[in-house]
Amino acid sequence: MNEIEIPFSELNITLADIYEAMGYKGNVPELEIVLQTQELMKVASVRVKPSYYYRKIFGQLVLNKIDIEDVCLNVGGTIARLLKNSSQYACFVATAGHEFELWNAEIRKKNEWIEIFIVDSIGTCIAEKAGDFLELQLEKEIGNLKHTNRFSPGYCDWHLIEQVKLFSLLPLRVCNITITESSLMYPIKSISGIIGIGESVKEKVYSCNVCKKKDCFRRKPMNQLKVILK
Numbered sequence: 251m252n253e254i255e256i257p258f259s260e261l262n263i264t265l266a267d268i269y270e271a272m273g274y275k276g277n278v279p280e281l282e283i284v285l286q287t288q289e290l291m292k293v294a295s296v297r298v299k300p301s302y303y304y305r306k307i308f309g310q311l312v313l314n315k316i317d318i319e320d321v322c323l324n325v326g327g328t329i330a331r332l333l334k335n336s337s338q339y340a341c342f343v344a345t346a347g348h349e350f351e352l353w354n355a356e357i358r359k360k361n362e363w364i365e366i367f368i369v370d371s372i373g374t375c376i377a378e379k380a381g382d383f384l385e386l387q388l389e390k391e392i393g394n395l396k397h398t399n400r401f402s403p404g405y406c407d408w409h410l411i412e413q414v415k416l417f418s419l420l421p422l423r424v425c426n427i428t429i430t431e432s433s434l435m436y437p438i439k440s441i442s443g444i445i446g447i448g449e450s451v452k453e454k455v456y457s458c459n460v461c462k463k464k465d466c467f468r469r470k471p472m473n474q475l476k477v478i479l480k
Contacts, residue, residue: 253303253425254387258295261379263372265291271371287368294369298350300376301425302384304342306391306447311336314407316444321415323444326407333398336446340388341419342400343427344380346373346439354439373439381441388445396451402443403433410434416442 309318316323404410
C-alpha cells in the first residue's frame with residue numbers, strides 16, 4: 251500500500267473535538283478561545299496535509315509478544331490481551347505532516363501562548379482523526395474480517411523504545427516521518443502502532459483505567475489548563 255494524503259475536510263474535525271483535546275471535557279470555552287479556534291481551523295484546513303500508511307502482515311501472538319517476520323514486539327500484557335485471536339496485524343503511521351510543523355513553528359515564534367495552545371490541540375486532533383480515517387480504510391479492505399482498536403508504543407505496557415522495532419516493519423521515512431534518538435517521531439503530531447485483524451477479534455473500548463500514561467491530555471484537569479489560558 252502507498253502513503254495516502256487525506257483531504258483535510260475528510261478528517262471531520264469538530265470544534266468539540268478540539269475543546270476536548272484542550273481539556274474542556276464537553277464544555278465550551280470562553281468566547282475569545284472559541285473565536286480564535288475557529289480562525290485557526292480555517293488556516294489549518296488550507297495549510298495542513300495529513301497522511302497515513304499501513305501494512306498488513308501475518309504474525310503470531312505468544313504471551314506478551316508478537317512475532318512478525320523477524321521482529322519481536324513486546325507489547326505487554328494489557329495490549330496482548332486486547333489483541334487476542336489476531337492472525338494479521340496492520341502496522342501503521344498517521345501524521346499531521348511537516349506542513350503542520352512549519353505552521354506550528356511560525357505560531358510559536360509569536361509567543362502568543364493561547365494561540366500556541368490552540369494550534370497544539372488542533373495538531374493532536376489532526377493526528378488522531380488521521381488514525382480514525384486510516385481505520386475506516388482498513389475496514390473496507392479487510393471486508394468480513396474484524397479488527398481491534400489501534401495500539402501505540404508508549405501506552406499501557408508497550409514501551410516507547412519499541413517504536414524503533416515497529417518502524418523496521420515499515421518503509422524508510424514512511425510519510426516523511428523520522429525517529430529521534432529517544433524513539434519519538436518527527437513530525438511530533440504523528441501516531442504509530444498496530445491493529446489486530448482476525449475472524450474473532452473484538453474492538454473493545456479501552457479507557458484510562460487500562461492505561462498508565464499519566465501525562466495524556468485526556469487526564470489533564472481543567473485547573474491546569476486555566477493557568478495556560480490566563
